[in-house]
Amino acid sequence: MRLLVLGGGQLALMMSWAAARLPLDFVVYDPDPRAPAYKYAIKASDPLREVERADYVTFEFENVEWEVAEYAHKLGKLRPHLDYLRVKKSRIWEREALGELGVPTPRWAVARDGAEAMELAAKWGRAIAKVPSGGYDGKGQYLLPRERPPAEGPLLVEEYVNIAREFSIIAARSEDGDVYFYPPAQNYYVQGILVWNYAPAEAPPEAYRYVEKILEWRRYVGILAVEFFEDRSGRILVNEIAPRVHNTGHWTLETDASQFENHVRAAVGLPLRRPRALAPTAMVNLLGVASPPIRELERLGKVYWYGKAEARPRRKMGHVNITADTTAEAIAKAREAMRIIYGRKFPELVLKNYGSRQ
Amino acid sequence: MRLLVLGGGQLALMMSWAAARLPLDFVVYDPDPRAPAYKYAIKASDPLREVERADYVTFEFENVEWEVAEYAHKLGKLRPHLDYLRVKKSRIWEREALGELGVPTPRWAVARDGAEAMELAAKWGRAIAKVPSGGYDGKGQYLLPRERPPAEGPLLVEEYVNIAREFSIIAARSEDGDVYFYPPAQNYYVQGILVWNYAPAEAPPEAYRYVEKILEWRRYVGILAVEFFEDRSGRILVNEIAPRVHNTGHWTLETDASQFENHVRAAVGLPLRRPRALAPTAMVNLLGVASPPIRELERLGKVYWYGKAEARPRRKMGHVNITADTTAEAIAKAREAMRIIYGRKFPELVLKNYGSRQ
Numbered sequence: 001m002r003l004l005v006l007g008g009g010q011l012a013l014m015m016s017w018a019a020a021r022l023p024l025d026f027v028v029y030d031p032d033p034r035a036p037a038y039k040y041a042i043k044a045s046d047p048l049r050e051v052e053r054a055d056y057v058t059f060e061f062e063n064v065e066w067e068v069a070e071y072a073h074k075l076g077k078l079r080p081h082l083d084y085l086r087v088k089k090s091r092i093w094e095r096e097a098l099g100e101l102g103v104p105t106p107r108w109a110v111a112r113d114g115a116e117a118m119e120l121a122a123k124w125g126r127a128i129a130k131v132p133s134g135g136y137d138g139k140g141q142y143l144l145p146r147e148r149p150p151a152e153g154p155l156l157v158e159e160y161v162n163i164a165r166e167f168s169i170i171a172a173r174s175e176d177g178d179v180y181f182y183p184p185a186q187n188y189y190v191q192g193i194l195v196w197n198y199a200p201a202e203a204p205p206e207a208y209r210y211v212e213k214i215l216e217w218r219r220y221v222g223i224l225a226v227e228f229f230e231d232r233s234g235r236i237l238v239n240e241i242a243p244r245v246h247n248t249g250h251w252t253l254e255t256d257a258s259q260f261e262n263h264v265r266a267a268v269g270l271p272l273r274r275p276r277a278l279a280p281t282a283m284v285n286l287l288g289v290a291s292p293p294i295r296e297l298e299r300l301g302k303v304y305w306y307g308k309a310e311a312r313p314r315r316k317m318g319h320v321n322i323t324a325d326t327t328a329e330a331i332a333k334a335r336e337a338m339r340i341i342y343g344r345k346f347p348e349l350v351l352k353n354y355g356s357r358q
Numbered sequence: 359m360r361l362l363v364l365g366g367g368q369l370a371l372m373m374s375w376a377a378a379r380l381p382l383d384f385v386v387y388d389p390d391p392r393a394p395a396y397k398y399a400i401k402a403s404d405p406l407r408e409v410e411r412a413d414y415v416t417f418e419f420e421n422v423e424w425e426v427a428e429y430a431h432k433l434g435k436l437r438p439h440l441d442y443l444r445v446k447k448s449r450i451w452e453r454e455a456l457g458e459l460g461v462p463t464p465r466w467a468v469a470r471d472g473a474e475a476m477e478l479a480a481k482w483g484r485a486i487a488k489v490p491s492g493g494y495d496g497k498g499q500y501l502l503p504r505e506r507p508p509a510e511g512p513l514l515v516e517e518y519v520n521i522a523r524e525f526s527i528i529a530a531r532s533e534d535g536d537v538y539f540y541p542p543a544q545n546y547y548v549q550g551i552l553v554w555n556y557a558p559a560e561a562p563p564e565a566y567r568y569v570e571k572i573l574e575w576r577r578y579v580g581i582l583a584v585e586f587f588e589d590r591s592g593r594i595l596v597n598e599i600a601p602r603v604h605n606t607g608h609w610t611l612e613t614d615a616s617q618f619e620n621h622v623r624a625a626v627g628l629p630l631r632r633p634r635a636l637a638p639t640a641m642v643n644l645l646g647v648a649s650p651p652i653r654e655l656e657r658l659g660k661v662y663w664y665g666k667a668e669a670r671p672r673r674k675m676g677h678v679n680i681t682a683d684t685t686a687e688a689i690a691k692a693r694e695a696m697r698i699i700y701g702r703k704f705p706e707l708v709l710k711n712y713g714s715r716q
Contacts, residue, residue: 001652017375017378017379020375020378020398021375021660021661021662021663022652022661022663023649023650023652023661023663023665023676039398040378040397040398254614256612256660256681265656269653270652270653270656271656271657273660276635276637276681277634277635277637279634279635291381292381294359294380294381294628295627295628298623298628298629299629302379302614302631303379303380303381304379305379305380305381307381318381323614323634
């Protein structure tokens with residue numbers, strides 16, 4: 001059995017940990033020769049040839065080389081379906097697809113250029129302009145009218161949502177249609193980047209129905225992440241989807257059936273596994289940290305270190321998972337971990353949470 | 359942080375899985391270039407030089423190159439203490455050490471040669487003769503008077519124990535003296551080789567005291583396995599010790615703090631981790647299996663495949679862990695797994711359990 005993963009970042013790395021015990025050739029393709037996932041994977045050099053050799057192909061991020069994914073799709077090996085990748089090539093296409101499925105999102109419009117985006121913002125009061133593609137972790141987003149969007153090219157313009165909280169649901173779907181939802185996670189972002197989260201959190205029943213609609217759209221296979229806003233009036237809106245394993249699901253490593261395990265299982269046609277026991281768990285990202293204070297953090301939880309070649313500001317270098325008997329205790333320990341990791345930068349990074357995504 | 363493991367079999371492989379998430383250089387030395395643990399480890403070529411480079415040194419089997427272990431001990435890097443390896447170089451030394459600690463074992467004597475062993479057996483009724491070193495998985499053992507021991511050299515001769523059951527205790531001890539006992543496992547051997555086991559099983563309080571004596575003898579650091587006999591009169595006897603992670607502890611992979619995790623932690627001076635939740639778990643070895651029936655077995659439990667270069671009869675190629683709500687259910691599923699794995703050979707392999715060790 002041979003599985004090819006397109007992309008070799010920490011998400012593929014953690015898939016390789018889940019796959020290590022299986023009789024499986026785990027192959028990774030990434031243009032970067034220092035990609036973290038190469039540490040425990042077979043290194044693919046010619047991706048099209050590897051698609052031919054593989055039994056199954058999946059991906060760990062959305063910006064894969066399109067022709068490679070398309071070729072895997074043509075050979076019937078790609079999981080999940082190519083259309084989930086297609087809609088992620090443009091924030092506008094993603095909004096259109098969600099709209100067609102009847103999944104609520106923030107009110108949006110397409111502006112032909114920066115000037116038109118500013119006009120919309122003037123009409124709506126405040127708005128967010130987003131470049132259709134290439135932005136992630138908060139990059140390529142502009143709070144209007146305060147920030148100036150690029151003058152050229154179309155932009156997705158969205159209403160400014162008064163966010164009460166952000167949560168996500170990680171779901172798994174197998175090729176025979178079996179679906180499992182991990183408990184929702186509540187997520188805290190600073191400047192568009194996830195700093196920490198915890199699970200289980202609350203989600204209203206309709207949130208699961210929206211996830212299900214997205215799963216059934218093209219008969220999803222693997223792990224899907226759906227990120228939600230809850231605004232101050234209680235509206236539930238889908239912010240974006242990620243057709244892959246997701247940072248807000250790293251806490252599932254503390255179960256006996258993590259998102260990485262279930263993504264690999266689904267990709268190679270194994271039945272889903274439901275976690276046996278779920279403890280309240282908090283996750284803290286190690287952002288821009290060159291070397292983690294391992295002995296202090298391992299007294300609180302488990303450090304997952306990605307072994308990246310170099311640390312840069314905001315870069316996800318690893319994370320810490322902390323389980324506890326209660327959610328309150330997990331959160332308290334997460335705050336302690338953040339103090340250890342970020343020191344004096346702690347309140348700035350953590351207290352600016354609600355609404356900081358926009 | 360750099361950890362050198364002497365020996366590169368499946369035990370080192372599973373340590374490497376536990377170590378993968380840590381900011382740790384995991385180095386393996388094994389004379390066999392195809393050793394399974396090389397898959398996820400840095401390959402050591404010059405072991406003495408690697409001892410110098412490493413911060414910590416441990417081992418995954420007893421027959422390590424003595425001068426390498428001794429050098430690591432001299433540099434203060436070896437965990438556990440060298441004396442645990444020393445007593446494992448001879449079954450006679452092991453019995454002597456246990457005797458000095460007041461740990462009960464089967465009655466034993468040393469025979470100068472095969473003829474004297476036969477005399478002892480004649481006196482005791484039945485006996486087991488064991489070559490002092492080099493035997494494992496049931497090799498180098500002779501049931502007297504039926505089997506003929508080697509004519510030359512000394513032999514350990516033991517009373518024949520009427521075994522009611524066999525169990526083991528896996529314990530972890532950190533360098534600051536913290537001790538954790540995993541729940542006991544009940545073990546089923548055929549021809550000296552472990553076929554399956556389950557946990558938690560019963561163990562009387564004195565069994566833990568014996569394990570503690572062995573741990574405190576030379577301030578053990580890491581995972582220690584102690585194998586017990588319970589005879590038909592209820593006597594508890596230590597059969598042997600293993601100063602390392604152990605096949606009867608593979609079930610702990612289903613906890614969030616396996617024997618492999620805790621061995622690595624103790625070896626590098628991290629605090630022990632106590633498993634958060636323990637479910638009844640059965641483990642079935644995949645003996646001599648060239649390619650596991652993965653899809654059938656993954657419906658029952660989790661397959662751990664060691665990726666060995668070739669399958670040979672009796673060779674441990676992998677194992678399956680099965681968790682359940684009750685011990686009875688875990689055992690029933692283990693029997694189902696054995697039927698899937700061994701087919702018609704199932705009853706022979708499994709029903710010859712009690713007392714088959716001798």
